[in-house]
Amino acid sequence: MKGLASYFTKRVVFAVVTIFIIISFNFFLFRILPGNPIELLYRNPMLTKAQIDALYHQFGLDKPLWEQFLIYIYNSLTGNLGISFYYKQPVTNVLIPALENSLILLVPATILSIALGIITGVVSAWHRGTKLDFALLGSALAFYTMPTFWLGSIFIIVALYIGGIPVSGMYSLGLNYTGIIPRIMDLLSHLMLPLITLTLVLYGEFTIIMRNSLIDVFTEDYIITAKAKGADDKRIIWEHAYPNALLPMVSIIAINFGLVVAGAVLTETVFSWPGIGLMIYDAIISRDYPILQGAFLIISITVVIANLIADFVYSYLDPRIRYK
């Protein structure tokens, strides 16, 4: 028990230190980008030097970099993510709705891709060397390497050909919903294409990991023993092999959180899904430092927490870990 508590404490301390390093890194990361927000946001020949100086002052960009950094650190630690240069609103007011919209896309896409990855990985591993294995593995690799933008565009073309399928946005604008069900269904209809796109882009990795992990497990003595005892195939897969093969998946899922957001940037752009990915894209173009810092902070904390949870789950599933 003492080992477990010590392990947890170490993990939490590491997570906190990691988040602090990320906060600091975020500040400099975006300022390394060439160009500054004033030149990009206010390219207007009518602006006077005094007005431009006023804008620098308003955004705090007239202060020395070290002073900007200290202000940023203090604000970040007190939960103040600043005011967006572009939207002129508190970053949290802009980011939170976008984050909610992203979660509506990311959570089901992640769950579906994991489920699809596990199922195809298991089937592929069990039928390894067969045409079915080749087809499943080939499909997984193809979708894994397929550019998100391209795949999304293909779906849009197909949707236009079929007709009646929303290709952008989150809701049909100008509709007067008669209840919650029509609203949900409208959301689902808009979710369909981005969800399928993101799921297909993400599931390939899980398939490959699951398949390889299972193939390793299939060579273990206890599997051979189970076969020798006359256990049927389903029981060998789902009761003996699958739980053990799942361990590497835990790490991959946690690490994958960052990649999911990266995938979402492109998916949200293609389908005009108003999530955090689309907001990051816009913010990079306009060098909206507060939005970028806030978005990356939220994403980073999410990844760190996901990894922390993965550590705990891993140590729960495999007690050897916590005593190392």
Add this chain to the structure above:
Amino acid sequence: MNKGIKIFIALAIAAFLLAGSFTIPNSRASSTSTFIVGWGGTALDNLNPFTTYAQVSLWILTNVYDTLCVFSANQTQLLPDLAQSWQIYPGNGTAVVHLNPNAKWSDGLPVTSQDVNYSYYLAAQSWSRLYPYVNMITSISTPDENTVIFHYHGALFQLVALNNVFIVPYHIWKNVNASTYFGYNSTSSPHFVGSGPFLITNYTPNQYVQITKNPNYFNKNRMPHIDSVIFQFFTSMTTMISAFQAGQIDAFGPYVEPSQVGLIKNDTNAVLVTSPSVEYFYLSFNVYPQGQGNPTLRDVNVRHALAHAIDLQNLTQLIWHGYAVPTATQFPPTHPYADPSLKPYSYNITLANQILDSHGYKMGPNGYRVSPNGTPLKYTIIVPSSMPEEINAANIIATNYWSKIGVQTTVQAMDTGTMSAIIWPDFKQDIDLWDWLVGPADPTILSVFLSTQTETGTSDSGYTNLSYDALYNQMVNASTLQEVKNISYQLQVTLYNDLPYLPLYCPEPIQSYSKKWTNISTDYPGGPFGGYDWRTFLTVEPLSSVPQGQNNTMLYIGIGIIVVIIIAAVAYIAIRGKKKK
């Protein structure tokens, strides 16, 4: 919970959703007066008329606030808006404006001269975007509730001061910090108060803004025919066109690239429109005396040779396929201040070579010229990576034209942030290919070339000419509009000869709307959906009572099937994964 119950629950949920999908009313069919316009330009920043810089914000604000006057489509005549009449006395720099006595705010209070005075006071603050449009006003007096008297210097007042300042309600704005106010408050009541034909009724950040007809709008002649307008924002032009083809939006702007025109032409439900331009593309030569670009570009003879070596007519056609016109000035040819006597430099390779030869730029053994002091005529054109057509144009200029006169040119596409960092403050570039939007009614775009603009991050050529500065100041202080026009012509001739910029072409905005709508004019600069035309949503109306909704049956069947598959898959995994030994 046993396996059977789990499957039953999963199927029940799926059936519920599937059943729900078939009961969705096609609400938009019964709401024929909502016009949805897609916007693929710079996103909305805020709805404060004093701090917004985004064109779409200004367009929305044009529909919800009034200015004193508005310009006619040809940009030569001021028309009444909040002002019912006005007299201008150029001799003593006075304008007397009489407000429409029927004008009311949407909360019922009358619009008074106090509102006008306060709005111009806010516009004149240093943080205000509108400061350059009102800085010629020396004082304002309000002798009564419906009269405003402006004292000003310079005839530019008539071009920029009466039509750019949105009049906001004093009784609302006196209670907010106007420099940071967003312009729409969803937590207060009322959320928004305006005097225009529409009111802002919904704003969802990064998604859309909805404006709804103001039933109390004072100008019955301009009462909209539709109930509401939704401005939906897009990052990808391709997605926006797809949304249009899918029937999700009724029109789009501010423009699409010519390569995308084919997508619209093939759509039998679309009306493709072009309108007078509000934009011009140019090559900017780095002529900044302290600049770090290739110094040979500071020689005006080199710039003249480069100008003569481009077949502008052909280039314009190649890049814009008939949707742009070549220009010789900083204005589109239809602009009221464009000097019609100036024509693009002739395409004459022989002349270009002669100019370079006669000024000592000898051809080197490698086929490229060097200056008398040995500097090779080797340039890099930087161009925004977001403009594929312009990257193509720069490559054509480099390989098809300038190579013929012994000039070695490379093209580098990059994001505008990187371009800005190269140009300002050290002027490290040789040449950049970029664009400017031009105010459709005034000559203030000529301020780009003032010497002071190198430090504001506006001038990308670094042009420094004190005579030009003095002449521009004369224009600002001219007492009549004719004088303004004459001086603006002189400024254009100066730029034409000095050639810090080589103007290329002015693209006509390509926009489209659904055939389900009518009464949309295309004569206003920028087009009906370009963010400039104040008339678009006052005149547009549905063509007929044809239902605008879509038949979504197939869609919802598809969704239902997918939901069933998803739930079945999840249930299957749950059951198999948790099966006890």
